[in-house]
Structures are given as structure tokens and as C-alpha cells.
Amino acid sequence: MAQAPHPLAGLKVVEVAHDIGGEFAGLLLAQMGAEVVKLEPPEGSPTRQVGPFAKGQVDPNASLNFWYYNSNKKSVTADLATPGGMAVLTDRLADADIFISTLQPAALTALGLDLYALSDTHPRLIVASITPFGLTGPWADYKSSDLVALAAGGPLNSCGYDDHSIPPIRPGGNQAHHTVTSFAQIGLMLALLERQNTGRGQVLDVSMHEACAVNVELANPYWFYPRVHVHRQTCRHAQPSPTQSALFRCADGRYVYFALILSEPKAWNALVNWMDSKGMAVQLTDPAFSDVAYRQEHFHEVQELVECFFLIQDSHEAYHDGQAAGLPIGVLNAPEDLFDDEHLKAREFFVDVAHDGLGKVAYPGALYRFSSFGEVPRTAAPKLGEHTDETLGTGAAKTPEEVAP
The missing domain is CATH 3.30.1540.10 (formyl-coa transferase, domain 3)
Structure with missing residues (x-):
């Protein structure tokens, strides 16, 4: 049976994401065939400085962390604090379907960006704001991290060892970022379905703090009903009493x-x-x-x-x-x-991705396997600004000085 195009083929996404949560949201869309253009400052996204690095060489194009969360994307450098850089963003949003932003309210104000105004200007645009504490509230501009989010949201208190003289232990794997991305992904799919019916996009305000607050497993029901606290245990679920x-x-x-x-x-x-x-x-x-x-x-x-x-x-x-x-x-x-692992091998989970100068590098495979859609080939994360010239050649062209002075 002939396979249909990729599930999100033809969808255009603009990503201004400076943390893993926003980048992961873009990756999930890219893995379903969407074209994701990542706008980065001239010095590159901060996540390019997160190690480990290929062959131990600290370089914005060698971060393994960046490679994973930004494969299958395009990179365009643009200084949004300048008129030229903002013009690049405006040009890209003109025909975009989704805009992913991790900018907090103060940063948006400093740039003169109003996400709700963008939604009015581009009625079909779906704006996904993925921030530490949401777009409103007294903590809206507080700084955060995976550890801070797990602590403030509650999950951290359930993670650790039987010996409670040892403080709670952060679980690995960027779980707070992945949790908020999961909520954002569901919201994006619902917004796309709604747009099919109404022709209009909307603004999604997704908070990592709130996503973690409902991701505390047994802690909430134990408190809401019998009014008891759960206690962390070594390699098993937190419970009111030791197991x-x-x-x-x-x-x-x-x-x-x-x-x-x-x-x-x-x-x-x-x-x-x-x-x-x-x-x-x-x-x-x-x-x-x-x-x-x-x-x-x-x-x-x-x-x-x-x-x-x-x-x-x-x-x-x-x-x-x-x-x-x-x-x-x-x-x-x-x-x-x-x-x-014999099971992962049998399912061909790891895929080889070609990298300039390094040959093939093993990546975790696609997170989706559809029987009715064609497979989206895995491509390496872009080098910093790799697709800037391609972007400058379309729409209202800008000189490199205007984009990144």
C-alpha cells in the first residue's frame, strides 16, 4: 500500500526557543514532517553551549545536547533586538502555521512583541508560548531550570532515597522540560484541529511550573483524598508509608x-x-x-x-x-x-545520521511510527546560521549587517 505524505508535511514552524522545552516541541513537529526554522541570535542559542561536546571540543556546532533537540531543523541567525532581525521574524511569520516562543513577558516587551497582537495580525497563526511560569502572574518573569521547575512544581519531593537525611534527588533526563513539551504538543494538535474547523489560530500559554504541578504521580490524590503526604523511597513509588x-x-x-x-x-x-x-x-x-x-x-x-x-x-x-x-x-x-539491547536492535531504534567531518552518528530514532505515513528521514542539527542565506534570498531581503549587526 502506498504511504501518504508525512503527517505534518507542508506545515511551517518558526521557533524562537532558548531552552530544551521549546526546542523539543519543535523537534516533535519536525519529526512528523513540518518545516521548522529556528531563529537564533548571532552568537547562537544558549543550548549550543550545553555539553557534552563531540570529541570533547567545546564548539557551538558540536553540542550533543543541541544535536538531539534540533535535528531536522533549519538555523537562521537574526538579532531580534534590531529592526533587521525583527524584519526576518516578521517575514517568516507571514506564512507560518506555528510560532514557538520561549520568551518570557519582560523579554517580549523589550523586543516589542505582543503574542496576542501577532495572533490578531496573522489569524491562522498558532502561537505556542512555552515558558517557566506562563505569561501572567507574579512569577511570570522568574528564572527557572529543569531542577527549579521540578522543585517548585512538586515532583522533586517524591524523588530520592529511603534515607531522608539525604535531600531530594533530581531525576535525570530533563523531565520538567519534557513534561511541559508534552502538554504543549497536545495543545498544538488540538489547536490545529480547531483551525481546520474555524480557520483561525490561537495563543497557547503553556507553563512548565503548572505542567510539573500535575505530574506528581501519587502525591496529589493522596493529599486530596486521605490528606496524607507521600515520602520518597529508593527506586520505587513515593508512598505514605514505606514499602x-x-x-x-x-x-x-x-x-x-x-x-x-x-x-x-x-x-x-x-x-x-x-x-x-x-x-x-x-x-x-x-x-x-x-x-x-x-x-x-x-x-x-x-x-x-x-x-x-x-x-x-x-x-x-x-x-x-x-x-x-x-x-x-x-x-x-x-x-x-x-x-x-536486543529489543531496540530488533526495532531498529537507533538511526545513523551523517555529520560533516564525523561520519555517521547514532541517534535515538523517531518518536512516532505511523503505518499510513512515510518515514521522515533524520537529518543532522543545523550549524549556526546554516540557512540564513537561504532565508535572506526570499521575501524582503536583508543584508547580513541588518540581520546580525
Whole structure:
């Protein structure tokens, strides 16, 4: 069956994003076929200075962080604080479908930009404002970061270790930025659907603080209903009271995560049968352990036997055998282990992207797989200002001095 064009083919996006949240939003659109033009200051986006760097060489064109979040985009340098630079933005917005901005209110005012006025001037334009605290409110111009957002929004308090003398620990992976991007992406898709019906765009005001505030997992429902606080635990969900450890060391020195479920008969029987197949069930086959209350009363025995059970097994062997038994178990991988992950290999998750002077570099693959759309080829992130001349050659042409004095 012939595949249709990319899902967002023909969509034009202008991105003025100086943090990961806005850049990730542009990347998600680019991975579905949209043309995303990134406007950067003459010195480049601040994210170009975020390491690590290819071959350890600090260079605005060598940031691995920038490479990932800005692949499949075009780069145009324009100093928005100058008339020439602002003219470049105006020209690009004339036929754009989406404008992604991470500029906070004070920065918008300094540039003379009014997002709602832009929406009135360009009725079909969808403006996505992705900022730390939103466009209004007493904190609207406060500075933030991934860590600040997780702290102020609440998730950080649920992340850390059983030992509460140790402060909360920030989870990795730019989770606050990715959370606000997820909300922005949903909003953009809804705004595009609305535009199909009405012909009009709108302004999306998306706050990282608010996105994190509703991303605290069990903390909100536990407080809203029984009015109790949850407490952070090592490698398991924060709960009002401590739960048993879910990490088990294996014979190869690696760990598996295994949620030991005592109250569910099917899971309990599967565990006992699995342990018995290796001669490790011991007293767990005693009829007394068929009673949930008895299992809970003698939980320390169960925990000790399970710990011994995993200590005689290779972590990957335990993972596959446990999954075959229908149990919730996973092996703990380090990031570098994922390149050899058999499942990711089978799904061809990593893709090679050509980089000038470096050859092919492995990237995480597309976040979307559509059966009815063609695949969007992955291209390297643009070099600083790589597409400026291309832009100057269209619309109201500007000299390089006007764009970036």
C-alpha cells in the first residue's frame, strides 16, 4: 500500500526557543514532517553551549545536547533586538502555521512583541508560548531550570532515597522540560484541529511550573483524598508509608527491578512456581503461605528467599524467565547498555545520521511510527546560521549587517 505524505508535511514552524522545552516541541513537529526554522541570535542559542561536546571540543556546532533537540531543523541567525532581525521574524511569520516562543513577558516587551497582537495580525497563526511560569502572574518573569521547575512544581519531593537525611534527588533526563513539551504538543494538535474547523489560530500559554504541578504521580490524590503526604523511597513509588525494596542483586552484579506482589494470587503462584523450578521455593510451597495474611505476616521470610533466588541467577536470565512467567520484572540498564539491547536492535531504534567531518552518528530514532505515513528521514542539527542565506534570498531581503549587526 502506498504511504501518504508525512503527517505534518507542508506545515511551517518558526521557533524562537532558548531552552530544551521549546526546542523539543519543535523537534516533535519536525519529526512528523513540518518545516521548522529556528531563529537564533548571532552568537547562537544558549543550548549550543550545553555539553557534552563531540570529541570533547567545546564548539557551538558540536553540542550533543543541541544535536538531539534540533535535528531536522533549519538555523537562521537574526538579532531580534534590531529592526533587521525583527524584519526576518516578521517575514517568516507571514506564512507560518506555528510560532514557538520561549520568551518570557519582560523579554517580549523589550523586543516589542505582543503574542496576542501577532495572533490578531496573522489569524491562522498558532502561537505556542512555552515558558517557566506562563505569561501572567507574579512569577511570570522568574528564572527557572529543569531542577527549579521540578522543585517548585512538586515532583522533586517524591524523588530520592529511603534515607531522608539525604535531600531530594533530581531525576535525570530533563523531565520538567519534557513534561511541559508534552502538554504543549497536545495543545498544538488540538489547536490545529480547531483551525481546520474555524480557520483561525490561537495563543497557547503553556507553563512548565503548572505542567510539573500535575505530574506528581501519587502525591496529589493522596493529599486530596486521605490528606496524607507521600515520602520518597529508593527506586520505587513515593508512598505514605514505606514499602518493601524492589531492587534485587543478581549473580552478575547487576540488579533487576521486581515488584513483589503478595496479595494477588496469580502473581504469587507464578513466583512460587518459578522459584520451585530452580529448587529455591523452600517453605513457600507450604499450604500456610497460600493465605495472604500469613504471607504478609511472614514477609521477611519471603523477602530473604527472593533475595537469595536472584543471587544465583544472571540478571538477563532472571528478566526473561520472570517475564515468561508473567511477572513485572525488568533489568536495570545503564544508558550505554541500550546500544546492545536486543529489543531496540530488533526495532531498529537507533538511526545513523551523517555529520560533516564525523561520519555517521547514532541517534535515538523517531518518536512516532505511523503505518499510513512515510518515514521522515533524520537529518543532522543545523550549524549556526546554516540557512540564513537561504532565508535572506526570499521575501524582503536583508543584508547580513541588518540581520546580525
